[in-house]
Amino acid sequence: MILAAGLGTRLRPISFYLPKPLFPVLNIPLLYRLICQLEEAGFRKIVINCFHLAHRIMELVGSYRIRAEIITLVEPSLLGTGGALRNALPHISRDGPLLVINGDLVTDLNPAQVVNQHRYHGAIASLVVHKREPWNNIAVRDEKISGFNDSGPYAMAFTGISVLEPEFIRTIPEDCPSSLIDAFKVVINKGDRLQPLRADQFAGHYIWEDIGSPGGYLSAHKVLFAGENNRCLVGRETELPGDLIWKDWVSIGPGVSLGSDITLCRSVIWEGSTVPSGTVLEDCVFCPYGNISS
Numbered sequence: 327m328i329l330a331a332g333l334g335t336r337l338r339p340i341s342f343y344l345p346k347p348l349f350p351v352l353n354i355p356l357l358y359r360l361i362c363q364l365e366e367a368g369f370r371k372i373v374i375n376c377f378h379l380a381h382r383i384m385e386l387v388g389s390y391r392i393r394a395e396i397i398t399l400v401e402p403s404l405l406g407t408g409g410a411l412r413n414a415l416p417h418i419s420r421d422g423p424l425l426v427i428n429g430d431l432v433t434d435l436n437p438a439q440v441v442n443q444h445r446y447h448g449a450i451a452s453l454v455v456h457k458r459e460p461w462n463n464i465a466v467r468d469e470k471i472s473g474f475n476d477s478g479p480y481a482m483a484f485t486g487i488s489v490l491e492p493e494f495i496r497t498i499p500e501d502c503p504s505s506l507i508d509a510f511k512v513v514i515n516k517g518d519r520l521q522p523l524r525a526d527q528f529a530g531h532y533i534w535e536d537i538g539s540p541g542g543y544l545s546a547h548k549v550l551f552a553g554e555n556n557r558c559l560v561g562r563e564t565e566l567p568g569d570l571i572w573k574d575w576v577s578i579g580p581g582v583s584l585g586s587d588i589t590l591c592r593s594v595i596w597e598g599s600t601v602p603s604g605t606v607l608e609d610c611v612f613c614p615y616g617n618i619s620s
Contacts, residue, residue, distance in 0.1 A: 327374070327411065329407055345378050357374070375414060405504070411426065428536075450491050464484055474511060572589070
């Protein structure tokens with residue numbers, strides 16, 4: 327299940343017009359990237375919840391050739407991460423665990439390996455965790471999660487990737503908003519095992535970026551461009567003027583009109599944008615709906 331209902335408040339004004347999971351990452355909508363990763367890992371049924379600009383998400387699902395069965399659940403009101411899972415229960419297999427991933431993540435962690443590790447440990451729920459400031463707030467000791475809102479030396483960050491057994495999802499209250507974190511706390515209080523799965527045990531080097539803020543969105547591009555010889559991506563039907571100056575890296579979408587005497591540095595230009603002559607963009611997201619900077 328991909329959680330894709332959020333409002334994207336930190337990405338306004340752009341998120342007023344396009345939901346966060348559809349933000350282009352190297353000119354590909356993030357949600358489509360996630361679906362392709364799940365398909366390649368062998369997943370054949372994917373549930374997506376949506377609320378904010380739900381019609382845009384449904385349009386994307388219908389416009390791409392996707393092999394997996396896609397079920398989109400439009401929430402009449404925001405149910406939160408816990409309520410969304412409880413609402414999806416009728417569409418989830420009763421015989422096996424559910425992989426859950428936030429719809430604003432750029433990662434190359436193998437989701438099939440995550441599920442296999444969850445099965446190996448036999449917990450009712452598993453969270454993929456890692457060390458990542460400033461989000462380290464989960465207490466991990468003796469190979470189990472013992473609490474949240476922790477700031478000690480054992481604290482780790484939740485990656486937004488989890489594996490949940492159907493019996494866990496059934497404990498979440500029905501027909502009301504709730505948080506998945508609150509449901510995890512109930513597990514701990516009952517004495518059931520909440521299993522941490524360390525991201526660095528799946529791969530010594532891995533990509534994980536949260537695009538929920540302008541800085542995170544730009545950081546995802548920086549990481550994906552790392553090691554590339556040509557760090558200027560240009561979409562179809564976009565022509566670069568001869569006097570364009572670009573530095574470090576830049577991602578330019580399809581059908582972009584670029585004026586003269588433009589300088590671009592660590593910036594993402596969305597499809598259909600018109601960049602006026604003399605523009606200087608640094609650490610910026612530029613699109614027809616407005617601009618945001620980190």
